[in-house]
Amino acid sequence: MKITSYQQNLLSDIERLTAFYEVITEKSKGIIYDLGTGSGVLSSWAAPLSRFVYAVEKDPFTAQIAQKNLRLFKNVSLMVSDAKTIFFPEKADLIICEMMDTALIDEDQVPVLNSVQKYLKKDGDIIPCGVFNGVEAVDANIAHLCYHEGVTPQHQLMSKLIIYDKIDFKKYINPKIHYSIPILINNKGTVSGVKITTFTLLTPNFICGPTPMLNPPLLVPTNKLDVEKGDEIILKLKYSMGGGLDTLRASIEPVS
Template sequence: MQLFTTPYHYNLLSDYERLSAFFYAIQENSKGIVYDIGTGSGVLSIFASPYAKKVYAIELNQNASLCALENFKSYPNIQLISGDAKNIEFREKADLIICEMLDTALIDEEQIPVIKNMSQYLKKNGKIIPYKILTGIEPVSMKAEHICYENEELPYQEVLGDLQIYNEINFIKEIKENLNVDLQIKINKKGTFSGVKLTSFTLLTQDMVCGPTPMMNPPMFIPTSKINVEKNNKIRINLKYQMGGGLDSIRIKAKKIFK
């Protein structure tokens, strides 16, 4: 499949693990009326087209919209709508809503604000892809002193403890955008605790898990104050952020528990 695309969406299309997972989830769940929010190049709408009566593809970015319009020429049941999905009033209710505006812990993309608006247009037994997001936290020793994502150029980060799931978002249910959680994390090895690693796992359907992948929810590192730790020490973490509020909304405090 050859598609017109922006440079950013070209990178998304190159993430084959992400793309194939969405393909199978959409293939299994598409029917009737489908909304594809943040369609980008339109590839997810194209996946849904053979199984849906009508696909509404919504895109805010003008350059991406122009690419999608070209890509939809051979798909008469796909209609492009240019605009912000948070502000559009739709006339039909959906059997399926696809919204891949994901980011680690749902912090730096507008997945949550968009889904909260779109849920009113979902039929009673309608479905949303993705179905759920799980986010976990690990204590780390990190060199970077700023929030960053995992990539090949990032200095080595040493994980000091086990992954602990602290947040579970089911997109069908009511969602609170502001998170404020107190956690107690056990240290498994001696070192310098200086940050946390957040990892999000995407359940596209109830039985299909994907990610993180290079272009979907790469792990995020958040620095904290430095604390010398020994094996079996415990760290108390207070983590706050707004889902959809951007990286500037992140606040974190950490201290060793003395007993």
């Protein structure tokens, strides 16, 4: 069974793995769900420290890789299913859910968490436990949405980073985002896009910035607006978490 290049890239991102390893080995106990187990790497760290791990993977091909990697653990059950619709026979002390994506738009993290929160014990934990989302105005020569990974698309920052959203994974998450965000411009020029950056809270006190495979910043083109230093503009930002990048709309206007 050959590992896919996507799973290989996830396993090559040492910064991402180190952050998860640290928190999983600290928090693992009792009953654990590992939702979106992929290659099974996170389950393989949790299993020796827990009573039982339910590892869930919806992609059958990827699940075969997890099956092979986890076969020696007697306390792991691999479920090939969509984590949104699964029935778990017992509640979890810890839910690990790594279906992260910048601003949680393009993966199932939010719909999955909304459907499994009922299975978390009262004093249980979720890894990661939340995110902060931030945005900056940019002048970028881009025609389409693009992730800021590998080759950096040319862009100039036109404002400071503004944290516009804080999401707690233990509470119900409204997937619909529709914000008007005031942004103070700190450069003369043209604003033609925004850069969205997601910071992952592995625990409330352990924040991990973007890594190549964990929420690389997203550059989003907008309409163009000529600006002076000190101007204020309004960013209208709309998307659905779990709805995919097609739901993302961003436009800017001057403060009238």
